[in-house]
Amino acid sequence: MGTINRMHHEGGEAAEPHIQEVLPDTRHAGNEVLAALDGIRVCAPDYVIDQAEAAAQSFPNVDLEPEAFSKAGALYLKKKALFIDSVRRDLAYGAAWWQLWRKAKEKWFVWRHYSEQKQSDAGEPESAPVSAVRPGGS
Known part of the structure; x- marks a missing residue:
């Protein structure tokens, strides 16, 4: 039962x-x-x-x-x-040399992309008024 x-x-x-x-x-x-x-x-x-x-x-x-x-x-x-x-x-495996190299390249790419993004954000001019952007705007 x-x-x-x-x-x-x-x-x-x-x-x-x-x-x-x-x-x-x-x-x-x-x-x-x-x-x-x-x-x-x-x-x-x-x-x-x-x-x-x-x-x-x-x-x-x-x-x-x-x-x-x-x-x-x-x-x-x-x-x-x-x-x-x-x-x-x-x-549990030992990483092969190419896996370590790939990880290093990946980190470098992310770091480079982040620093470029940070620089472009810092160098952007303030946004212009909408009327100045329109063609023939008044």
Whole structure:
């Protein structure tokens, strides 16, 4: 018997407000996990995706008995640690020389563009009256 059903069975009508309060949060949390998993599937390499799916699939079911839930929770923590290690391995890379050169050129370009923009803003004359700009303006 599931936890929600057990709460309803054991608590009767008194448990109903608590069930109605918990159920939306449970659904929202599940949706967040699925959205995060989809994001990982889009941009991560295969070994990271495999670890993420293994961690998501090992998430303990709330319908388990307390002892089984504890064991499933311990398994989930191990799978989550493997996933985090694989993500760290994927994100930790040494930049190649051309990447460092590209970043330096990018910073120089931004700095140059910013300083040119600042100089052109400082050298602009004050705006002339509209009548002076119109041809034949009076």
